[in-house]
Amino acid sequence: MTARSRLTVLAGPTAVGKGTVAAYVREHHPEVWLSVSVTTRRPRPGEVDGVHYHFVDDATFDVMAARGDLLEWAVVHGRAKYGTPRAPVEEILDAGRPALLEIDLQGARQVRRTMPEALFVFLSPPGWDELVRRLVGRGTEDEEERAARLETARVELAAAEEFDVTVVNDDVRRAAEELVSWMGTPVPAPKRD
Template sequence: MSSKKTVADEAAPLASPRLIVLAGPTAVGKGTVAACVREHHPEIWISVSVTTRKPRPGEIDGYHYHFINDAEFDALIANGGLLEWAVVHKAARYGTPRAPVDRALASGKPALLEIDLQGARQVRERMPEAFLVFLAPPSFVELVRRLVGRGTEGSAERERRLETARKEMLAESEFDATIVNTDVRTACEELVDLFSSGSSRSNS
């Protein structure tokens, strides 16, 4: 039986700097938790992804995402400029620019990537030293409530995202630790704690 680590597990401190990848199902609150880290822990560098989707209300270009067109995205892929990228919800493309991540780690800063499951798998292959954290909802019912409640997608898009979320929930065992996002500030602090004393990986 596999042994899944949670933030409650005791472990020896890991070498610094550390790269943590935060992923989880749609609408679980990855962006909100990452925003909390940005606000309360400026010592942690947070990657800003590129995306071909349109901004949602309140999103700021260069802060929440770099909003680019398909041609610009294609150029980044062709030039090897992305650490990871994926088509999300069968619609827009998302990716992590590699150069800023390399610069942050080289400078000794702890770095956080808030990305999707496909991207997390790519980072695991290309940077095996990365520590992968799965952000889970308290329940699937709560995940549905959050997705419907934010009101940023139509009914067809919500159904696509929920279909994807069901599959994403099955990937939790691939991650090094799980944080249940019952309360944003608590999840934020649990995530930050992992930078200094995370759980070592278990293959048992």
């Protein structure tokens, strides 16, 4: 019988490059299973339903949350809902495969309550100015959305100490390889107050 694997949770502020690092892992480490989140936000250019996200309407999302079909879920930036379907995660962990969730801070906190044995990795930018440059440079949000995301990012950056490990995303390949290397190590002892 295969031993159950440990979940790895990757979180960090908006525009830090969580999706880019996760895409690198998907391409270069096929042994790592990446969860596909459900969201109520509209697809960005190039995003494919079922690959990048499962795009659903509010009513469908609300039914999933009410039934307990989501491992975690949250309203992000005061706008769209995001969540992680529970069943696929449980199936992959039971099969003994390494599994990665790329989620926001609120979701990571929920997963910590339900799966404290998971490894929690905080993806950090090399600095605030670089984070702002990345958010503005991707050009996918209007001015109002950027302002909301940057306000959220300030709060999210302060939460790094809640995580087991911090990986600085100064280079996507290096950060992704460091993340994957942590996935094969024992869970650090929980931080105590």
